[in-house]
Structure formats: C-alpha cells, structure tokens
Amino acid sequence: MISIVDTLPRATTDTLAPDLSSAGRSAAAEWPVVIVGASVAGLSVAEALRRHGYSGEIVMVDSADGFPGDRPPLSKAALFPAGETTVYDVVPAIRREALAMSCIFGAAATGVDRHARLLRLADGRSLAYSDLVIASGVRPRAFPGSNHREPIEGLHMLRTAADAGRLRAALARGGSIAIVGGGVLGLEVAATARGLGCEASVIEQTPAGLAAKLGATLAQRLLDLHRAHGVRLEFGVEAVGFEAGQSGSGRIEGLRLTDGRVVPASDILVAIGCRPNVEWLAKAGLDLSDGVVCDPFGMAVDHIWAAGDVARIPGLTEEGRRQEHKQNAIDHGRLVAANLLAARAGLPLKRLEAVPYFWTDQFDVKIQFAGAYSPAAREMVVPVEGREGAIAVRFEVEGRLIGAATWNAPKAMTQLRREIELACLPIDAPKESIS
Numbered sequence: 097m098i099s100i101v102d103t104l105p106r107a108t109t110d111t112l113a114p115d116l117s118s119a120g121r122s123a124a125a126e127w128p129v130v131i132v133g134a135s136v137a138g139l140s141v142a143e144a145l146r147r148h149g150y151s152g153e154i155v156m157v158d159s160a161d162g163f164p165g166d167r168p169p170l171s172k173a174a175l176f177p178a179g180e181t182t183v184y185d186v187v188p189a190i191r192r193e194a195l196a197m198s199c200i201f202g203a204a205a206t207g208v209d210r211h212a213r214l215l216r217l218a219d220g221r222s223l224a225y226s227d228l229v230i231a232s233g234v235r236p237r238a239f240p241g242s243n244h245r246e247p248i249e250g251l252h253m254l255r256t257a258a259d260a261g262r263l264r265a266a267l268a269r270g271g272s273i274a275i276v277g278g279g280v281l282g283l284e285v286a287a288t289a290r291g292l293g294c295e296a297s298v299i300e301q302t303p304a305g306l307a308a309k310l311g312a313t314l315a316q317r318l319l320d321l322h323r324a325h326g327v328r329l330e331f332g333v334e335a336v337g338f339e340a341g342q343s344g345s346g347r348i349e350g351l352r353l354t355d356g357r358v359v360p361a362s363d364i365l366v367a368i369g370c371r372p373n374v375e376w377l378a379k380a381g382l383d384l385s386d387g388v389v390c391d392p393f394g395m396a397v398d399h400i401w402a403a404g405d406v407a408r409i410p411g412l413t414e415e416g417r418r419q420e421h422k423q424n425a426i427d428h429g430r431l432v433a434a435n436l437l438a439a440r441a442g443l444p445l446k447r448l449e450a451v452p453y454f455w456t457d458q459f460d461v462k463i464q465f466a467g468a469y470s471p472a473a474r475e476m477v478v479p480v481e482g483r484e485g486a487i488a489v490r491f492e493v494e495g496r497l498i499g500a501a502t503w504n505a506p507k508a509m510t511q512l513r514r515e516i517e518l519a520c521l522p523i524d525a526p527k528e529s530i531s
C-alpha cells in the first residue's frame with residue numbers, strides 16, 4: 097500500500113551517520129531502495145523491481161505534491177476543455193498501490209552523502225539508502241532575459257498539469273499564441289491551438305527546424321502540414337523579447353524578433369528545450385556534464401543509478417546522447433532495476449539495448465521515430481501501408497540501418513524498430529542476467 101508519509105520511514109535519520117563497517121555494510125543492504133522522482137522513470141524502476149521479486153522497502157521522493165502525472169497529453173488532449181477533468185496517470189492508482197512503496201511528496205532532495213549512503217532532503221532530514229536511483233527529470237529552459245520568477249500574465253512554459261491548466265484557460269479564451277521554439281513540443285502546441293480555433297505562430301531560430309531530428313523529408317512535410325492548417329511559421333529568426341503591458345493591462349501583447357518585427361500575441365509559450373535537474377547533486381562527485389552521465393548499465397557510481405530524461409546512458413545507436421522521451425524513461429527504469437538486483441546478486445549486468453523511440457501527434461498525423469538520425473546517413477523514402485500519405489524514411493550509414501521515421505504508419509514502425517535492433521545489436525553482447 098502506498099503511504100504518503102509525514103514522518104520518514106525507518107531507515108531515516110535526523111542526526112545519525114550509518115555504520116559502514118563490514119557489519120554495517122551488510123545491514124545497509126536492508127535499507128530501502130530510494131528513488132528521487134515519482135514520474136515515468138521512477139515508477140518504471142519501482143515496477144520492474146517488484147516484477148523481479150524484490151520485496152524490500154522502496155521509498156519514492158518527489159518535490160511535487162503528488163505523482164506528477166503523464167506529460168505527453170499536456171501538449172495535446174489536456175489542452176482541450178475535457179482535459180480539465182481527465183486524469184492522466186503514468187501508472188494507474190491501483191497498480192501504484194500494488195507496488196507497496198512509501199512516498200514522500202513535497203520534499204526536494206538537496207544532496208547526497210555517498211560515503212554514508214544518505215540522501216539529504218530540503219527539510220534537513222536524511223534518508224539512508226541501499227541503492228539510490230536518480231530520476232529527477234528535466235525542467236524547461238526559461239526565455240533568455242526572463243527568470244520566470246515574476247510571472248507575467250500570458251507567458252507560459254509547459255511541463256506540469258498546472259502549466260497545462262493555465263495554457264488551456266488561455267486557449268479557451270481564443271486569441272493568438274506565439275510559440276518560441278519549433279521543436280516537437282512547440283509544433284504540437286501549435287497544432288492543438290489551431291484545433292481549438294486560435295491563431296498560432298511558431299518562431300524558430302534555425303532555418304531547418306526539426307530536420308536534425310527527423311531528417312529533411314519528414315521535417316519538411318511537417319512544416320507543410322502546419323502551413324496548410326494556417327500556422328504562421330517564422331524560421332531562421334530569433335525571438336529576443338516580449339511586449340507586455342503597453343496598453344496598461346500588464347499582460348503579454350506580442351513577441352519581438354531580432355529583425356525588429358513584433359508578432360502580435362495574447363499568449364507566448366516558451367518551448368526552447370530543457371535543462372536536467374542535477375543542481376542538487378553538485379557536491380555528490382558525479383559526472384554531471386550532460387545530466388547524470390552513466391555507464392551502459394545505468395550506473396553513475398557504486399550504489400547510485402540514474403534513469404529517464406536526467407540520465408545519459410550509452411545505448412545501441414545514440415552513443416549516449418541524453419534523450420527526453422517517455423519510452424526511453426521506461427526502458428531506463430527497467431534496465432536500472434534489473435542491474436541493481438543483478439549487482440546485489442553478483443550477476444553480470446546487462447547493457448542498454450532498447451532502440452531509442454519517440455512519437456508525436458500533430459493534426460491527424462502520427463510521426464514515430466526509432467534509432468538515431470545522422471546528417472551523414474543516406475535518407476531513403478519507402479512507401480508503406482497505412483493511412484493516406486503514409487511513408488517510412490530509412491536512415492542508413494554504410495548500408496546499416498541506424499534509424500527510421502514513419503508518417504501515419506505504426507505497423508511499419510514496429511517492423512523497423514526490430515530491424516534497427518538487429519542491425520545495431522553487437523554480436524558479442526553479454527548474456528542477460530536478469531531480464
């Protein structure tokens with residue numbers, strides 16, 4: 097059963113440093129697995145631990161006031177009026193309860209004492225762990241020059257259900273939204289805004305936008321789709337500031353561009369990427385050069401693992417580039433749980449072998465991407481079965497399939513993911529110990 101605890105679980109200490117003599121160390125194995133972050137990656141770890149038969153204590157810590165909920169709907173269905181009353185859980189409550197965890201909400205982790213195996217919390221208390229899993233995710237980058245600490249009416253970011261609530265209310269009023277950032281998130285919100293009858297503009301500093309992520313063919317198709325639906329696209333130009341309060345209202349009135357033009361807007365969404373939540377680990381002695389840098393098994397250092405958006409784990413195709421996608425967070429969680437238990441049992445660890453994958457839904461199109469994109473790859477368009485206009489694009493380097501993207505063709509994507517896995521899996525991959 098989940099208990100939301102006011103007093104911390106038994107392995108918590110206010111003042112005591114744990115005894116890490118050899119007797120103390122064997123006792124340490126009995127301390128809880130502590131997971132920082134109660135979202136996709138953290139829950140994936142907890143679920144996989146239980147599936148593998150781990151019956152020890154799991155403690156989940158999150159600075160939010162409860163489970164944060166699933167984020168992908170926040171730029172899509174949750175912005176429609178019905179989103180106000182719909183619950184978007186990562187894991188349904190009934191399944192979470194079956195995990196029998198202790199949850200500490202509203203408590204930010206502020207530091208780690210690796211030697212003593214203690215997690216420090218903002219309220220001054222410490223929590224002893226046998227293994228610590230860092231799943232603290234990312235947060236949106238702020239608009240340059242604005243610290244977002246003094247809220248400006250009509251200036252939005254989108255990460256939480258509360259952010260989505262504010263944006264939903266703004267879109268329900270109609271008007272016009274200017275979106276800074278022509279990445280996946282920005283374009284999704286533009287599509288949703290048009291679906292709600294709002295004017296939408298997207299301002300992107302690079303001329304080619306998503307081409308470096310999806311390849312030139314699908315990136316161009318996507319922009320054509322947006323234009324056809326009336327989205328104003330300003331690419332190759334930078335947003336440098338916003339106009340607010342000129343008419344005495346104190347709220348957003350437009351977005352200023354480098355070339356001096358102002359895009360009129362009643363609301364602005366800043367969607368210019370994210371930063372990993374790692375500041376709380378500054379003194380932990382970990383490699384934080386790109387989130388938490390891990391080995392291919394998901395381990396940062398002994399007894400500390402990382403998973404999800406915050407973690408960089410070298411995989412099959414991406415040479416360890418950090419990913420910020422839901423399936424990646426699930427795959428990381430499963431990997432870390434299996435390896436954490438394998439390490440305790442003295443069994444070989446397994447490498448991350450899941451093919452990176454993400455999807456995006458815009459207008460009536462589902463785009464899926466698996467593997468990696470490289471500008472050096474040969475891009476080949478192949479017709480496939482699917483809804484009208486369905487295509488698949490293959491990315492090959494020296495004849496090897498490293499990535500693929502599909503447009504309204506989920507069946508083809510299933511096959512392509514398998515093909516990429518076979519093409520990229522090392523032949524001498526070690527046998528899995530726990531899978």
Ligand SMILES: Cc1cc2nc3c(=O)[nH]c(=O)nc-3n(C[C@H](O)[C@H](O)[C@H](O)COP(=O)(O)OP(=O)(O)OC[C@H]3O[C@@H](n4cnc5c(N)ncnc54)[C@H](O)[C@@H]3O)c2cc1C
Pocket residue numbers: 132133134135136137138157158159160164166167168169170171203204205206231232233234254255256281373376403404405406420421422423425453454455456457
């Ligand atoms: C609007 C939106 C739309 C998206 N759409 C898609 C999509 O279509 N497809 C897709 O593949 N992915 C999508 N994503 C990305 C996907 O949601 C993320 O990849 C996923 O949420 C990552 O999960 P996570 O557990 O790694 O991190 P997060 O979901 O970021 O969770 C991290 C948790 O850690 C907590 N935390 C942070 N710091 C601390 C601390 N110091 N102490 C305690 N707790 C802390 C936070 O409160 C948070 O609850 C979308 C994301 C957003 C925001």
